[in-house]
Amino acid sequence: MGRATRLPRHVTERFVTRGFVGRRGAPGSSESGTASRVPPGQYLTTDFPVLSAGPTPRTSLDTWSFTIDGLVREPVRWDWQQFLALPARDFVVDISCVTKWTKLDMRWRGVSVDTLLEGVELEPNAAFVIAWSDGGYTTNLPIADVLNGQAFVAYEYDGKPLTPEHGGPARLVVPGRYFWKSAKWVRGMRVTATDEPGFWESLGYHNRGDQWLEERYSGD
Amino acid sequence: MEETGEMREQADTMSVDDTVLDGNAVAGALAAAFGSDVTACPGRCAHCGTVSVVGELRAYLHSPGAVLRCPACAGVVLRVVETTEATYVDARGAAYLRFDRR
Amino acid sequence: MASPIAWQIATVSAIRDETASVRTFSLKVPAWRGHRAGQHVDLRLTAEDGYSVERSYSIASEPERTGAIDLTVERLPDGEASAFLHDVVVVGDRLEIRGPIGGYFVWDVSVGGPLLLVAGGSGVVPLMAMVRHRTRSGSTVLARLLLSSRHVEEIIYREELEGLAARADGLAVVHTLTRSQPAGWTGYTRRLDERMLAEVLEPIGIAARTFICGPTALVETAANGLVRLGLPADRIRTERFGPTGT
Numbered sequence: 001m002g003r004a005t006r007l008p009r010h011v012t013e014r015f016v017t018r019g020f021v022g023r024r025g026a027p028g029s030s031e032s033g034t035a036s037r038v039p040p041g042q043y044l045t046t047d048f049p050v051l052s053a054g055p056t057p058r059t060s061l062d063t064w065s066f067t068i069d070g071l072v073r074e075p076v077r078w079d080w081q082q083f084l085a086l087p088a089r090d091f092v093v094d095i096s097c098v099t100k101w102t103k104l105d106m107r108w109r110g111v112s113v114d115t116l117l118e119g120v121e122l123e124p125n126a127a128f129v130i131a132w133s134d135g136g137y138t139t140n141l142p143i144a145d146v147l148n149g150q151a152f153v154a155y156e157y158d159g160k161p162l163t164p165e166h167g168g169p170a171r172l173v174v175p176g177r178y179f180w181k182s183a184k185w186v187r188g189m190r191v192t193a194t195d196e197p198g199f200w201e202s203l204g205y206h207n208r209g210d211q212w213l214e215e216r217y218s219g220d
Numbered sequence: 221m222e223e224t225g226e227m228r229e230q231a232d233t234m235s236v237d238d239t240v241l242d243g244n245a246v247a248g249a250l251a252a253a254f255g256s257d258v259t260a261c262p263g264r265c266a267h268c269g270t271v272s273v274v275g276e277l278r279a280y281l282h283s284p285g286a287v288l289r290c291p292a293c294a295g296v297v298l299r300v301v302e303t304t305e306a307t308y309v310d311a312r313g314a315a316y317l318r319f320d321r322r
Numbered sequence: 323m324a325s326p327i328a329w330q331i332a333t334v335s336a337i338r339d340e341t342a343s344v345r346t347f348s349l350k351v352p353a354w355r356g357h358r359a360g361q362h363v364d365l366r367l368t369a370e371d372g373y374s375v376e377r378s379y380s381i382a383s384e385p386e387r388t389g390a391i392d393l394t395v396e397r398l399p400d401g402e403a404s405a406f407l408h409d410v411v412v413v414g415d416r417l418e419i420r421g422p423i424g425g426y427f428v429w430d431v432s433v434g435g436p437l438l439l440v441a442g443g444s445g446v447v448p449l450m451a452m453v454r455h456r457t458r459s460g461s462t463v464l465a466r467l468l469l470s471s472r473h474v475e476e477i478i479y480r481e482e483l484e485g486l487a488a489r490a491d492g493l494a495v496v497h498t499l500t501r502s503q504p505a506g507w508t509g510y511t512r513r514l515d516e517r518m519l520a521e522v523l524e525p526i527g528i529a530a531r532t533f534i535c536g537p538t539a540l541v542e543t544a545a546n547g548l549v550r551l552g553l554p555a556d557r558i559r560t561e562r563f564g565p566t567g568t
Contacts, residue, residue, distance in 0.1 A: 255327065
C-alpha cells in the first residue's frame with residue numbers, strides 16, 4: 001500500500017534511507033507568510049489529489065437530495081433546485097489531508113451548515129451530526145464543530161461545478177479538520193445525541209481530527 | 221484499418237479507473253497483520269455471498285487507508301489502516317476468510 | 323531467520339538499465355528464504371525527519387537465482403519512490419524491504435501449464451520471473467507471453483525474451499506496440515483486444531493457466547476477453563499495477 005507517513009516526534013527508531021527526502025513542498029516559508037498557515041507535520045502542495053474509498057457515485061441531479069433528520073423536530077429535505085436556491089457564498093480556505101498535504105486558498109462555493117441548520121429545530125439532546133454520503137461513507141462531528149462558519153456544503157470548486165471525482169454534486173467541507181471529515185458525495189446529516197464514529201474514525205483514525213493538534217490517529 | 225492508439229486510449233481511460241488496484245496491493249500490510257499471506261485466501265462477501273480470493277478484491281487506496289471491495293457487488297469486504305503504532309483490519313464485510321492448510 | 327513479514331535491510335549489489343526509463347536493482351537480502359515467481363517485496367524509504375513512503379515492486383529474478391533478487395523499476399514522471407531509486411540510489415546503498423509477499427499471483431513449474439502470460443508495460447516484471455523460472459527449471463511447458471508496450475525501445479527485457487523464444491523449447495513471445503512501430507515491424511500494432519487474445523491463445527487453448535499484469539484497464543480488457551473466449555475464470559489470475567506505459 002503506497003502512502004506517506006511521518007513518525008510521531010517520540011518515535012525515532014527507524015532505518016533512514018540515504019539521500020531520501022521525498023517530493024514535498026516546503027513546510028511553508030516565513031517570507032511568503034505561509035509557514036504559520038501550515039499545520040504541524042504537513043507540507044504544501046499545489047495538486048489536488050483524487051483518492052477514494054470506492055467507485056465514484058454518479059447520482060443524477062434529478063434524484064439528488066440533501067436531508068437533515070434524526071433529533072430534529074421535523075426533518076428537512078432539499079432537492080437540487082431547492083438547494084441551489086439557498087443562500088450561498090464563496091469560501092476560501094486551507095485544507096489539510098492526514099496524508100501530509102496541505103493546500104492553501106482553495107476556492108469553494110456552497111451553503112454554510114449554519115444556513116442548513118436554520119431550517120430545522122434541534123431536539124434538546126442533539127449533540128452530534130453524522131454526515132453520510134452516496135456509496136456508504138460516513139463521518140461524525142460535534143454540532144459545535146459545524147456551526148459558526150466552520151463547515152459548509154460545497155457544490156463548486158475553483159469557480160466550476162464540483163466534479164464527481166472530487167465529490168460532486170456536493171460535498172461537506174470542514175476546513176478545521178483533516179480532509180477525511182469533508183465527506184464527498186454528501187447527501188445528508190443525521191443529528192444524534194451520542195457520537196457515532198464514522199468510516200475512518202472507527203478504524204484507527206482520531207475521532208475529532210483537528211489538524212492543528214495533529215489529531216491523526218486514535219490515541220493522539 | 222486499425223484504430224489509432226489515441227482513439228482507443230481515450231475510450232479505455234474513460235471506461236475503467238486505472239487507480240483501482242487489487243488485493244495484491246495491500247498484501248504486505250495484510251500479511252503483517254495476519255502473520256501469513258492472505259491474497260490467496262478465498263473470502264465470502266458478507267453482502268452478496270460471492271467468493272473471491274483476496275487478491276481479486278478491488279482495492280481503493282483512499283488516503284487514510286485501503287478499502288477492498290467485492291468484484292461482484294462492490295460491497296466493502298475488508299478495510300485496512302496502518303498507523304504508526306498498529307495495523308487495523310475490519311473484516312466485517314467478509315462472511316469468512318479461508319486459510320487452507322497445505 | 324528473518325520473517326518475510328518483518329522489515330529488513332537489503333544492500334544494492336548491482337544496477338542495470340533495461341530501457342531509458344526502466345532500471346533493475348539487484349539486492350542482497352540477508353537470510354533471504356527464497357521466493358516464488360510472481361511475488362513482490364514492499365520497499366520503504368524514510369527521510370531523516372521520519373517522513374516515509376512505501377511502494378511494492380515485483381521480483382523479476384527467478385527463485386533459482388540465489389544471492390540476490392532483482393527489482394525492475396520504471397521511473398514514473400510523478401513517481402516519488404521511483405525517481406529516488408533512479409536518480410539517487412547507487413551500488414552499496416541500503417534499502418528497507420519486506421517480503422517476499424504474495425501467494426495468489428504466483429506460478430511454479432509444479433503447477434503445470436500451458437501458460438498464458440499477458441502484460442502491459444512494467445506489468446511484465448512478475449511474469450518475467452515466471453518465464454525465467456520456467457527456463458531455469460528446464461520445463462518445456464507450452465507458454466506464450468503477450469506483451470503490450472508503447473514503442474519498441476520501451477520493451478523491457480526485449481533481447482532476453484528474443485533469446486529465450488529462440489530456444490524453441492515451447493515459449494513464444496508476441497508483442498504489440500500501441501503508439502509507434504519501427505519499419506519492418508511484424509508484431510501487432512494496436513491496444514490489446516479480444517481478437518488479439520484469441521489469436522495468441524489459439525496454439526495453447528482454453529486449458530491455459532493465465533497471469534495478467536499491468537494497468538487496470540489492460541487487465542480488465544484481457545481478463546474479460548479471455549473469459550468470453552472460454553477460459554474458466556478461476557484459471558485466470560490478475561495483478562493490477564498503477565500507471566505504466568502500455
